[in-house]
Amino acid sequence: MRALTDTGNALEPDLEECEYVLWMGTFPGSNGKSMQSIAKQVAERLAQGKCKMDVIDPVLGNGNVTPTMEGINWIPIKPATNGAFCSAVVRWMIENDAYAADLLAAPNYAAGMAAGFASFTNASHLVIVDDANPNNRKLMRAADAGLETPPADPEAKTQPTYYVVIDEATGQPALHTASDRALLDWEGEVNGVKVRTGFSLLREPIFERDMDEYAEITGVSRGEIERIAREFTSHGVKSSTRAAGSTCAQTGFDASMGFRTLNTMIGCNQMIGGNVPFGLAPTSTGDGPRYKLGAVKGKPDVSTKNATYISRTARPWQKTDEYAARVAAGEKDPQPKLPWYPAGVASDNQALFSVVNQYPYQAKIMMTWMNNVIQNTPNGLRAAVTERLADPAVVPLHIACDVVVGELAQYADYIVPDTNPFESFGVVAPQGHWHGKGAGVRWQAKVPGTMELPDGRYASFEAFICDVGRACGVPGFGDDAIAGADGSSWALDDVADYFLKAVANLAYAEPVIDDISDEEARMQGLDDLPASWKAAVTAEEWPKVLKALSRGGRFYPVFTRVGKDGRSGYAKEYQSFVYSELRATNKNPYSGTFACGTLGYTPESFANWSPMSEWYSPEEYPFAAANYKPRFRTVTMEANSPIMRDLCAENYLEISLEDAAALGIRDGDRIRATTPAGDVMEAPAMVRAGVAAGTIGIAHGYGHEAYGAQDVDIDGAMTKGNPAIGSGFNIQQVVDPVVAKDGVLYGAADNDGSTPLRNGGMFKIEKA
Amino acid sequence: MVWDAIIAAYLFLAGVGAGSFAFAALAGWRAPEARKVKMAGMVIGLVAVALGTVMLIFDAKAGFQDPLKFLLLLSNFGSVMTWGVVILSVFLVVAFVEILLYWRTGKTPRALDWVGIVLALCVATYTGVLLGVCPSYPLWNLPLLPILFVVSATATGFAAAELAGYALDRAGLEKAELPAVVGIALPVVEMAVAAVLLLVTANAGGVSAAAGAATVAGLVGGAWAPAFWGLFIVVGLAAPLAIALAARARKQGASALSALGWACVLIGGFTLRYLVVLAAVPIVAY
């Protein structure tokens, strides 16, 4: 989705120095990423009165919104309407001149920096608005405007793209790189082409509705929206917003674009106290200072340019071979069997639908690792999907590798035992809202419980692919698989061969770390590690590798996060898109229409952008789901933990007091939520004030059919299942009727991000 | 619920044993010739209390699995249960000695009878105080619950002894039988005490208010109502009262109907203990 919205560092609200944070679809202390570390930061600063927060979410989670904590509120919102909420806030900001005009008028990073910020936007960049122009809806390039560009740099790997702005000082078109300040709200003709600025295009959808309409759509009162808008804009750049779960909706683009546009409008990106870089780590598993783990000699030239993800992402339909072939065969405006998502990344949910529909190609051999896409795909149709997965004619060979036999792995022809997190390696960038730089290292804390192989290794995914790679002569495996920075070459046969080299890269990132002392190595038991580990790196590297292992990774001094003049110490060129060219130019193959390039509000729709409410009656199906992250499960895991089951045995259909009263439902009654396609969820009702009206709150992670709930027979050895693992229910979201017909199985999804919707949808509720 | 039917049975049997022993002592004084009636009453007293004690030991699983631990039972004389251990032990010894003497010599010393009666009263009272000192259950009201249990112990113990007497020596029972008014008074008094207990519980104040109200609501109109009204009030109190009144009106001695009434008393007595243990709602700490 980020391809649609911005380029540069990944950013998160700065919980260390913020004055205000607006959380949408993520909930400090409840369902954000690393909810406990977020809760810790938030609780401390709220208690000290150093910041204020609002939480906009359809469901009130356990978290920092406690009865006696000052400065934080929960505001219920209808699911999948975050785009409308953000549009309302932007409208208020424009009407009240409460936005960082200096930043929005800065056409390039240097200009943004000069204006006191650490980012820039394309708000002032010109967009072609001329149906007759072949580049219609695209950002105007230098060539469109007849402007000359600087000579290409022969040294550079990629050449910059030059966009066009109206320079404020001259009033004339200029390259975006050549202007210090550009006109923000402008439309006119350049070189005979009709153009408008991104900002001027933003105004259009935003002002399509007034504040009362936004209040009606979101269920958030006008007064509340205005209060939040005022608060959000009252702290300079020490304010920010973040949306997470709310982006898992059919309107996910609106939610994503919404929070990014809000942050852009106040200029808080990469500013201390605002929206700051996170997850920054030195190169370890890439081409690092000691080993070239990213480069594989003889690697086939396969990329998204010449190959196609089975998930139909990273490529528009119109650029597929199939499209070209069908057009060549005389078909006019052919429509694909399943949608394509040029802005989407490799998606297991979409891959699942591709596999069961054998489109765009059949998965003749499917290898899945640590994956349970059946459980993590929220759409209905689960029974039909699994039936096809189990059919050898659809998937001739499926090899799964996992520590448990989950909903997906149970249909595999072969299951390769894997190691669990205590038995495996990993190098991980910082998660949550810790804004330092570094990387954590996970290494085997115990001998794997998997089978020992004849050569002394233990069964694991890594051992498996190393052996298969070697046997098949795949580049990057076997002897001479890994190149040292010094020109040496190394074999890759097991997990330590790879990850300890990554740790060496980490240890040798500047400044190179010290050796571990013999005494400390002895105290920590690091003098007793397997010989194969020591052999995976050089004798010179080994004491530094041990030092990194002894510290659980490598972490830079946290003060480095703070740079000069209120900027992040890790700031680098960052652009947020007020106008998303990628989205605006993505022609929908089913309707031939284009979506809006800026923030706006589009009601939930199906694959051809027809609103759901035109297919199904909102009177009959008045409820929308909010599928939230609970404390006691993850999407697919934790149900096998006896303590987690002890803490919470099942999930509920959570509905508001008003809805319960209207339907005559009492707390604890068994009720049923049904989608228009007839998929049913049945569970006890939880009647509570902490759910927005018209919403069904559903904790995900429950309702397993496998994952230990089922009996497993492996080569005649029967392991009895524990039905308690399967308690509760898994969400069943709406099916897309535009695509799911004539035997095609397809759940509704975000037309931009490809994400199947967890939030939103249409349901009716009745007593069971 | 912390305790279950085993503890209810123990409370019931202790009451039956205490009441039965007292009946036997009184019967011996009234009609020395009704030997079987007295012996039966004393044996029921001993066996019922002993059986109840065994159930208590059985319920104390950690002790049952490691019986030497029961030697520790005299460690804390602040504990009502420790008093109970003493009371039950002394009662069992006295009852055993009384039976032995009666069996060997044909009579028991009046003073020892008195000791036994006082101990029986202590046993019955103790079963109520045991619960009454717990602040967690509004139903377990300190002055009222022991009174109710003493009345019920008297009724059930008398009924058990009378049933045995009726079976073994109907003529002896006729002579030893207490005045008819006792059979009428006991259910009336028990009903009154129970009513007061429920009223007090329902109107408990402060932290006990919600639990007290919930307890009474559960008994009179909730999940426990069938047992409360059917088995405790109708079978256990109203039916024996009606039978006693009818017997008195007809100036009739012990009859099959009387036996039925005594059986009803026993059913009501167990139901009372069962409800007190299981239907009591604990106070909640918020």
Place this chain on the structure above:
Amino acid sequence: MSDIRLGMLIDLSRCVGCNACAVACKQENGVPLGKFNTWIESWDVVDGSGRVRRANLPRLCNHCTDAPCVDVCPTGASFHAEDGTVQIDPDKCIGCKYCMAACPYSMRWCDDETGIVGKCTFCHTRTANGMDPACVNTCISSARIFGDLNDPDSEIAKRVAAGGDEVLLAELNLRPHVSYRGLEETQAMEAASAKHKGGNVYEPYEGR
């Protein structure tokens, strides 16, 4: 009796109901499945201004000075330790469950296998060695403060003195040594959902 009086203060504004304490406790103390030494009760409330908030109330043994469980224990298995805490000697416990019936906070449980009663010990093995209880150590938002109430310089003593002296069932006057901050304010708010122990409903919502 020594001069130490261990106690815990829980700031309810800080508790986010993550239940990490309940998990840490189970792992530290090997508490059997289905039983808890500490847990969190959670429910929705409506505050004075009509906003809905989520209340989280951590529960554990209150280590009362006037402890009914100690009073009723016939074997002396339940006792006050030197540090003022209420402890159970499993070698003395016969499993009569009288203490469980007597505890007005319902904080004790009986092991189905052994019949021995258990409860929060303030992680006696840890605190006896100068460490904090596992729940305190793991509490991500520092909602739980632990220390010696008799030491006027301790953080807990200062914070108790500064308004952290609200206790559950104060009316019973058992002088518990677990206190809360924000308890009365939280309890005064209208409850608007079922009450949960962890994530399990234990008291359904009866409606308004």
